[in-house]
Amino acid sequence: xxxxxxxxxxxxxxxxxxxxxxxxxxxxxxxxxxxxxxxxxxxxxxxxxxxxxxxxxxxxxxxxxxxxxxxxxxxxxxxxxxxxxxxxxxxxxxxxxxxxxxxxxxxxxxxxxxxxxxxxxxxxxxxxxxxxxx
Numbered sequence: 001x002x003x004x005x006x007x008x009x010x011x012x013x014x015x016x017x018x019x020x021x022x023x024x025x026x027x028x029x030x031x032x033x034x035x036x037x038x039x040x041x042x043x044x045x046x047x048x049x050x051x052x053x054x055x056x057x058x059x060x061x062x063x064x065x066x067x068x069x070x071x072x073x074x075x076x077x078x079x080x081x082x083x084x085x086x087x088x089x090x091x092x093x094x095x096x097x098x099x100x101x102x103x104x105x106x107x108x109x110x111x112x113x114x115x116x117x118x119x120x121x122x123x124x125x126x127x128x129x130x131x132x133x134x
């Protein structure tokens with residue numbers, strides 16, 4: 001695959017990850033206490049993580065194809081940090097071993113909002129990096 005195709009695939013994957021993450025947060029906030037809220041929120045979070053992981057792998061291929069240096073721009077550093085947070089946020093709740101859910105839920109929420117802010121920042125820096133935002 002060529003660079004021209006890979007950057008579009010990367011943008012679509014990361015955009016869908018941002019959309020799934022945003023929707024997942026809104027579902028948990030607006031549907032609190034309603035039927036299937038947790039299932040919808042969990043699925044959207046996993047879609048966001050999977051799409052983000054696929055997007056970062058596409059970015060790796062894109063840089064490899066172009067002969068560029070990995071992790072050499074602010075966008076790439078923000079991106080890898082964001083994806084690490086994106087992957088670790090659901091793990092907080094999936095791997096909890098405590099009897100009380102409150103501390104884990106508090107950390108999960110904080111990480112989710114932080115991840116969303118980093119995602120938006122990373123997308124904006126990517127748009128700036130390719131020249132769409134001047």
